[in-house]
Amino acid sequence: MKVRKVANNSVVRAQRVWVLSLLTGWLWGIDAIVQDYEFYKDLKLHSDFFPEVFCSPLLAAILFSTVIATSILALAISDSRLWWVNYGAILIASLFLILGPFGFAWQFPITTFWGSWLYLWLILRRENSTSYIDLVGPRISLMVVSLVFFGGVWGKWTQGYWSGEVFSFLIFAYQPEAKYTLLRESVSESTMSMIATNFSRVAILVETLLSCVWLFPRRIGLVFSFLMLTGMWMMSPIGIIDAIGPLFGVVLAGLFLLPSRQFSLGMNGASSKRQDTHMVD
Amino acid sequence: MFKMIGHLFSRMKETIRIEVHRELSAFLLNIRSQRDGCAAVFTSLFLVQMSFIGFLAVSSSGQELARDRFQLNLDWREWAVIQVTPAMYNFENKIVYIDPTTEKPIHGFWVNHHTARGVYEVRRRSPLAKRNGCVQVLLSSRYRGRELVTLHKLCRDQYAITAIRIGVVDQQGEVIPRRK
Secondary structure, three states, X not given: OOEOOOOOHHHHHHHHHHHHHHHHHHHHOHHHHHHHHHHHOOOEEEEOOOOHHHHOHHHHHHHHHHHHHHHHHHHHOOOHHHHHHHHHHHHXXXXXXXXOOOOOOOOXXXXXXXXXXXXXXXXXXXXXXXXXXXXXXXXXXXXXXXXXXXXXXXXXXXXXXXXXXHHHHHHHHOOOOHHHHHHHHHOOHHHHHHHHHHHHHHHHHHHHHHOOHHHOXXXXXXXXXXXXXXXXXXXXXXXXXXXXXXXXXXXXHHHHHOOOOOOOOOHHHOOXXXXXXOEOX | OHHHHHHHHHHHHHHHHHHHHHHHHXXXXXXXXXXXXXXXXXXXXXXXXXXXXXXXXXXXXXXXXXXXXXXXXXXXXXXXXXXXXXXXXXXXXXXXXXXXXXXXXXXXXXXXOOOOHHHHOHHHHOHHHOOOEEEEEEEEEXXXXXXXXXXXXXXXXXXXXXXXXXXXXXXXXXXXXXXX
């Protein structure tokens, strides 16, 4: 029996939306890489902590550019070999940034690293039946979101964050963006402090809920995550898109993988009503 | 009225509980039956990471490990193992730049996490962004009353930038030099 395998359409859509969101995040961060490269091009970085190979701004710039280039190609051409190249570039560049002096404090390589698990799974399972994809893909999306926010929220359960003191400095007191400048000009210091406190507490509660979405029903969890990420983006400094861009992609990819209406949950992926893998004699 | 709302709420809660249980069981059974190695490895990693983060939240040695991570107060290999664990906006972290000749603070500020950015993000907020010389960098991270303060030295000349970890600052303000 000859088997002709066709990539699942929902997988292709999910792959594209994830790569597009990742690209948005990384393009947002390109400024930082270019400025680091400019700054270090005539200077050598000596560190008693980081291994020398990670201290090369040129290598960081090359890996970063490779992610951008392969992502554009993977968006334009739907070819599984290209997806593998793109995935490899994303994985190597993320790890290089996470483990080296140029990106260890950035959030987007971390969200990209965890989001890339969904991408890897999509590449490996692109020819599976739709019912299997529907069931497992969205759950992986929710697990990625939960993990990132669980990692974020546990460090915020502190007096400084609960009182609003930390966020007051980090976001409200000095951020040069128009929305914060306007806010500083229009409200008194005590009102500003109250806003910071409430913002901080809402952020902690929302992130706590987001860290639990892996236990939610898939559709509810994904819609909730999407709404919360959108709210977070609107309320926070706009530059946070570099960190939450890959997460937006993970959530949107999960939504694309869901069926347009709920099918019964068939065990073993056997109850597919939209079989996209064709078996041909 | 309240009784009816309470009844509806408990019905809804029960439906969600059953639905989630059904979905999670189906997820695990399908991964197994389809021999989906990628999903199985990811699920295992997810559970390990969640447990690790949960452990950090409740254990004092875990909290000390996380603070050490933010201040690069570990060996690079140990640090690399825990560096992929997500930590968006974590702890109460401050950076203070000190003039080494007068030993007076130049400026200080809060950061969201990874206080060591005060040492390595030279071009951003460091006093050495536009000039040569040396500064000391004092990093502090606090989590529920536990605090770690470390001192670093950052120098810039026309050829290189050099970052050195000096040691941990104890409660009396004495610097305990880092073991080589």
